[in-house]
Amino acid sequence: MEDQLYTTTTQCKTWSFGPSTLATIRANTNAAGTRSIKRGWKRARVEASTANTPLATTPIPSNTPTPVPTPSIDPLSVPDPVTLTPTEELTLVNYYMLRMMAMSDGFGFPSSVKATACVFLSRFHLHHSVHAYHPKHLLTTILFLATKTENNYLSTAEFCKRIPKLTPEAILKYEFKIAGGIGWDFEIRHPLRGADGGIMELLSALASPNGDPGIQVLKEKLGQDPIRRVTNAAGRMKAHLTKEALVSDVYYHYTPPQIFLGALWLADKELAEGYIEWRFGENSTMGRVVKKKKKDRKGKDKVTEDDAAVEAPKAAPLAPKLIPTVIACAEMMQKAQEYEKFTVDMLKKIDKKLHQCQNPQKFLGAGSPIGIGNDVPKKPSEDGPPPEKKRKAEEDLFGGSLHGN
């Protein structure tokens, strides 16, 4: 039933992809984002060529590394900006994910909130290019949404107190968009609780004096103090689960138990291998030890043990298939560690590129910023029309007043 229930979740149905599918989706999203940038620039170019006074409206930062347009420049001669590649997009998203983790830790939220927020961010940008939505504007909203999702609600007022210059409006502005962007699939199956469960079971099995042969083998493997070793590994595993597992793509490629085993593999390879062998190996009793033990306690003899063994479904052991999967998962998480090593320069370069893409007005002298985050408060006229229209529609619930009445 366990696997069957997992297959009914949206995580399995909507948000699980093989590697090539995921790459294709990312490429498509990137292409869509690039298209939207191209369109925005085209529009800006048209506006710039129609505007006759580029002198007055061109605030040009002089130290930009991009071709500096002189006030008299022909807007048609400025080349289209170089858009980001899917890899660069991913790098940027992951950088902001790390930022969000730090933010969550600053709030002191439990790891489930942190993990949910990260998955939200990742999923949102899976289908929405950073060209269209700069992640820096979404972080607080996503974190706030995650607190609500994970039953750790903090009022917007409280939330804003902790971050300088943050207003409730700014949080709520994109909330609907994000909720829709993640397909309203709020429930995320994290490996965290499952990891607790696995460790719990392992510890209990190790602690009990008479276990099945599998656990005895594992005990011998773990050396002097198996309990201590497991506890230490669990600590490291938890760290992996709340960092590498979120930054990498493992949530798309593996199921929560597999991620948990992958993290355990990273933390203590020998332990993870032994654990898998014990639970899913050739002679695994699939945890039916307990049943026997209970019966033993009740005074029944060994015959029941055989019964239980017969009763257990003799399916092919899962371990041969599971171990390569777990190793691949662990490797993917290992690879994700390099995101932390990214230099600020590199990120700055990406962000600068994105900045150029999203702000044609700075380079052409006309046009409006692209992407939702770029509303400059000083120039309401530039970003004016859309909010104006929206507000009007909201205010006049039953349409505008009739003229002539």
Place this chain on the structure above:
Amino acid sequence: MPSITNSTAAAIARARENAINRGGDADEICPVCKSSRYLNPNMRFLVNPECYHKMCESCVDRLFSQGPSQCPVVGCDKILRKQKFRKQTFEDIQVEREVDVRKRIARTFNKRQEDFPSLKEFNDYLEEVETVTFNLLNSIDVGDTEAKIIAFEQSNKSSILQNAAKAAQEQQFALAQREFEKEQHRKAKEFENEIEAEEKRDKAEHKANLLRALEADNPDAEVAKVNRLARKKSSMRRENQERRARELEAARNAPAFQFMANLNRVAEEAPPEKFDPVDGYDETNRYFVYRDKYESPWLDDYQKDKPTLAGGYLFQQYYERAIFEAFSGVGCFIEDPPAVDAEGEPALQASFDTPMIDSSV
């Protein structure tokens, strides 16, 4: 008497003027010859389903007796024939036209549900027919639609005829059935009357007998005899009535024709699949068995924590959930589906990729 004629003429002119101005009573005046009902109370208005322009009977006679000719209404170039003129059934001319169109469509598209393998296909067919009807009614792609109808008519000639014959037959059966029911009803009523009359007669007879018995030498014995006789008679009568009522009932329930019972019976469908309330899920866990107690050092503090315990926190539930999640999905392996890859993806893209820039363009 010129003065009278003058005043009459003026009155007629006034009435005509009024009728025209009032608008609502415009149907009191023939739009072609402008003669009003005021002058000719027997005036009948006719329409031709070619163009639905209304005119009075005399106009029709006058204009179309010589053979087909153009509609007299300005701007209408339809050629009308006299025998096609008929009385308008509905007040609203649009409704009249719709009914005509629907009649015509129903004659051609007379397929039945039995002709289709499933209800869904039948419904699709109905929708297509409705589209054709709508197009004709609202003059959308009339040429195409007509061509389509003719093509359908050509290719389905035999089945259309068959279905029409079938429908006629059914109508006959229905008529026969109705007749039969009426007859049964009449019989039942007759029977009822008969019973009533019989009862009345018996009562009167019993009374007479009683009187006669009282007159006799030995009244008590005679009265008892009469009463016994009456009881016997009434029970016999009741029995008789019940038997006849049963017969009538049986006759009423039996169909007029033997095949009527089979006529509209829907073919027996395969019995629906057995309903499974849990949709195939069971409670057996493949990978684990719950224990009562687990070693969980990180919960030890809470296990002694009074506020936690007083709040009703059940550690057992946490254990169960944690253990379940440790194995829920461990046997699912996510891979690239080669077939779905091509199809599933555009759908995903379509549903999610809606950058705001696009919408503001």
